[in-house]
Amino acid sequence: MAFKIESSLLDACALAILKRGDTYGYEITQEMKSAIRISESTLYPVLRRLQKEGLCRTYDQPYQGRNRRYYSITEKGEAQLLEYRKQWEDYKRAINKLMDGNERGGKND
Amino acid sequence: MKGVARMTRQEFIVTLREGIRKLPPEEIVAATEFYEEYFDEVLEAGEKTEEEIVSELGNPKRIASQIKAEYAARLLDGDESLLGEKPTTKKKLSAAWWVVIGIVSAPVSIPVAICAVLVLFGAACAAVGIAAGIIGGAVGAIGAVVFGVIALADAVSSGIMMIGAGLIILAVMAAAGAGLFLLVRAAVRAIAKAIRRSREKHRIRKLASDRSGAEEWVYVSQDEEDEKAFMLELAADAAEAEHALVEGGAGNE
Numbered sequence: 310m311a312f313k314i315e316s317s318l319l320d321a322c323a324l325a326i327l328k329r330g331d332t333y334g335y336e337i338t339q340e341m342k343s344a345i346r347i348s349e350s351t352l353y354p355v356l357r358r359l360q361k362e363g364l365c366r367t368y369d370q371p372y373q374g375r376n377r378r379y380y381s382i383t384e385k386g387e388a389q390l391l392e393y394r395k396q397w398e399d400y401k402r403a404i405n406k407l408m409d410g411n412e413r414g415g416k417n418d
Numbered sequence: 419m420k421g422v423a424r425m426t427r428q429e430f431i432v433t434l435r436e437g438i439r440k441l442p443p444e445e446i447v448a449a450t451e452f453y454e455e456y457f458d459e460v461l462e463a464g465e466k467t468e469e470e471i472v473s474e475l476g477n478p479k480r481i482a483s484q485i486k487a488e489y490a491a492r493l494l495d496g497d498e499s500l501l502g503e504k505p506t507t508k509k510k511l512s513a514a515w516w517v518v519i520g521i522v523s524a525p526v527s528i529p530v531a532i533c534a535v536l537v538l539f540g541a542a543c544a545a546v547g548i549a550a551g552i553i554g555g556a557v558g559a560i561g562a563v564v565f566g567v568i569a570l571a572d573a574v575s576s577g578i579m580m581i582g583a584g585l586i587i588l589a590v591m592a593a594a595g596a597g598l599f600l601l602v603r604a605a606v607r608a609i610a611k612a613i614r615r616s617r618e619k620h621r622i623r624k625l626a627s628d629r630s631g632a633e634e635w636v637y638v639s640q641d642e643e644d645e646k647a648f649m650l651e652l653a654a655d656a657a658e659a660e661h662a663l664v665e666g667g668a669g670n671e
Contacts, residue, residue, distance in 0.1 A: 333455070333459070334452055334455060334456060334459070335455070335456055335459035335460065335463075338456075348476060349456075349474050349475050349476070350475050350476060350480075350481045350484065351484075353449065353452050353453070353481075353484075353485065354484055354485055354487075354488035356452075357445075357448065357449075357485075357488060358488060358492065361492055373462065375455075375458055376451075376455070377455065377459075378451065378452070378455060
């Protein structure tokens with residue numbers, strides 16, 4: 310039993326992680342996995358999509374003799390995240406309204 | 419995932435690249451770099467072996483189709499400019515050849531394909547017929563010119579008239595021939611382009627449809643044990659119902 314998470318919600322989560330500061334692929338995966346059970350390979354398409362839509366950008370930094378690719382949220386990405394947060398609140402409120410478990414008033418009383 | 423448990427990092431990357439080899443080089447490089455870095459990071463964390471990482475990542479073919487699906491979805495989402503136009507391969511195959519290939523492999527039902535082939539065949543026949551007519555007219559016109567030259571000796575005026583008429587007809591035929599050539603070329607190009615585009619779109623759409631279902635996400639707060647218990651319960655219910663049915667059936671006999 311699981312609620313499928315749509316790709317826009319994944320985008321929102323990834324943006325929220327980037328909003329806390331620049332970070333690299335492995336760390337983003339770990340952060341995602343701290344909250345939702347995801348397959349290791351799901352993150353790459355998400356990051357690629359964000360990058361191509363200009364919501365994040367990347368830069369390389371040398372680390373232990375190799376490159377580490379950092380992801381950084383863009384202004385456009387921050388605006389998008391704001392919008393996602395707003396919509397997430399609406400979504401939560403709407404579902405909670407149905408899920409809160411209160412008894413129905415009226416004829417059952 | 420069982421099938422890839424013994425794969426090395428090298429094999430994983432090679433298989434992944436193989437799976438996405440038709441994407442633009444930029445995409446292949448980006449995906450390769452991401453996964454190479456991922457291997458480096460996890461290995462440096464020191465908790466897992468290469469083999470464990472590979473089996474955790476899962477089948478690279480599946481990862482490849484995820485990447486392709488994502489790319490295709492991006493194309494469909496608007497970047498139509500990325501669609502189709504590949505000047506290098508375009509010139510290698512003649513337009514007519516593309517038409518044949520397109521018809522043979524186009525994703526249309528067979529009756530539609532047959533109709534399309536027949537219509538195109540008819541059009542081609544008509545074009546050949548008109549071309550034959552033009553050639554015939556031209557030959558006739560040349561004949562008239564030759565005849566006029568011969569006739570010059572006996573009757574100058576009618577000879578000149580014959581030559582003039584012949585030249586006029588020849589000019590008209592040449593113009594008609596050129597017109598027909600241009601028309602046929604334009605038609606073949608238009609058909610080839612339409613078929614190529616539709617095939618490309620179909621391919622992309624198919625790829626994009628692979629994306630849904632590729633992401634299986636579960637909330638961590640969801641207890642796996644609960645899920646398992648629920649499934650067992652369901653299975654037990656089903657077995658019970660089946661049992662009851664069989665019992666009921668046996669009782670009626």
